[in-house]
Amino acid sequence: MRMMAPWFKGKQQGSGSGEAGGYARLVNDEVVDLTHGVILYLDDITVSFDGFRALNQLTLSIDAGELRCIIGPNGAGKTTMMDCITGKTRPDSGSAYFGQAMDLTRMTEPEIAAAGIGRKFQKPTVFERHSVFENLELALKQDKRVRHSLVARVDEAVRDRVSDTLRRIRLEGEAERMAGLLSHGQKQWLEIGMLLMQEPRLLLLDEPVAGMTDDETERTAELFQSLAGEHSLVVVEHDMAFVASIANTVTVLHEGRVLAEGTLDKVQSDPQVIEVYLGR
Numbered sequence: 001m002r003m004m005a006p007w008f009k010g011k012q013q014g015s016g017s018g019e020a021g022g023y024a025r026l027v028n029d030e031v032v033d034l035t036h037g038v039i040l041y042l043d044d045i046t047v048s049f050d051g052f053r054a055l056n057q058l059t060l061s062i063d064a065g066e067l068r069c070i071i072g073p074n075g076a077g078k079t080t081m082m083d084c085i086t087g088k089t090r091p092d093s094g095s096a097y098f099g100q101a102m103d104l105t106r107m108t109e110p111e112i113a114a115a116g117i118g119r120k121f122q123k124p125t126v127f128e129r130h131s132v133f134e135n136l137e138l139a140l141k142q143d144k145r146v147r148h149s150l151v152a153r154v155d156e157a158v159r160d161r162v163s164d165t166l167r168r169i170r171l172e173g174e175a176e177r178m179a180g181l182l183s184h185g186q187k188q189w190l191e192i193g194m195l196l197m198q199e200p201r202l203l204l205l206d207e208p209v210a211g212m213t214d215d216e217t218e219r220t221a222e223l224f225q226s227l228a229g230e231h232s233l234v235v236v237e238h239d240m241a242f243v244a245s246i247a248n249t250v251t252v253l254h255e256g257r258v259l260a261e262g263t264l265d266k267v268q269s270d271p272q273v274i275e276v277y278l279g280r
Contacts, residue, residue: 032116032201033100039064039202039232040085045094047080047256054080055091056256062202067228069243070236071267072253073277078236081253082204086119087112098202118200122207124187128180132171132190135179136162139194161197168226169193170219185216189223202232209242221245240264240278252277 032039040062047055055077062068070078083089084096087109096104102115127135140158166172169189174182179190188208195203205224209217217239224233224246237243243250243264250267252260254277260270267273 032098032102034064035100037064038062039066039099040234041095041097042081042084043095043097045081045084045091045096047077047084047089047091053256055084057094058253058257060251060258062232062234064201064232065229067224067233067235067246067248069247069250069264070234070253071238071240071243071250071277072259075255076253077256078253079206080256082119082206082234082236085112085204086117113198116199116201117204118195118198118202119204120188120191120195120206120208122210124184124191126179126182126187126190126194128178130179131176132166132179132182133162133175135190136165136193136197139197165193165196168196169223183216185212185220188212188216188220192223196227196231200231202234203227205233205235207237208235209237209239217242218245 038061040060042058042060045055045058046053058077058081060081070081072078080089084091085104087104087107091105098104098112098115098117104112107115127138130138137158140161162175163172166175169192171182171186171189171193174186179187182190192203192205192208208224209220212220221242224235227233235243235246247264249262250264251258252267252270252273254272259276260267260273268278
């Protein structure tokens with residue numbers, strides 16, 4: 001399963017990841033090699049559906065600890081890109097690496113999730129008949145086999161982890177509330193908290209502020225900024241005001257490939273981006 005990513009050949013040694021020695025150790029003892037400071041690299045990824053190219057030789061890299069925003073018109077390939085990263089869709093050609101050595105195209109969806117890639121879809125999915133605390137507890141990365149679950153107890157370490165996550169997602173006052181009674185924005189935060197309980201290195205977030213109030217959107221921006229560095233985030237979003245509040249680098253997708261990349265000001269002034277996306 002482990003192969004050396006060819007795109008590192010000739011790169012200078014050194015890490016911008018902040019991890020000791022350029023490695024990040026996960027709960028299950030998997031190691032993400034961040035020696036070169038890159039956590040995700042897609043190279044010439046092509047995906048076709050019935051003759052339609054959803055991704056067309058897409059090449060993209062995400063640095064460890066980076067918060068990257070992905071924008072583009074409907075049909076640009078944003079969802080297919082995330083499907084390829086998480087193993088839901090297999091590319092026709094190209095390569096995808098998590099860190100330097102994990103070849104995502106050779107891994108199953110559960111293996112990719114266990115390796116440290118978490119995905120949040122646009123519509124929040126929480127256990128509505130369980131409390132907020134119970135949702136986070138259920139998401140904890142631990143042995144979920146039946147025998148272990150029957151004897152498992154919520155010890156102090158688990159309570160501390162849940163409490164820390166509740167504070168981070170600003171739901172500390174809602175711990176005993178049924179998840180189904182939360183507002184739309186609070187459910188979004190809870191689902192992000194459930195992902196955090198799994199200790200991912202990379203978070204893929206699909207239109208996380210859709211349907212949120214202005215206040216909820218502002219709080220979500222603060223949450224994402226607090227997560228960057230400790231985690232890498234790829235945010236797919238259409239709300240340009242939200243993108244402006246969080247992104248240093250923006251990637252514009254069009255017809256399955258990168259159309260433009262850089263600061264928001266740079267891509268907003270790109271004539272091609274204006275023509276195919278912003279001018280609509």
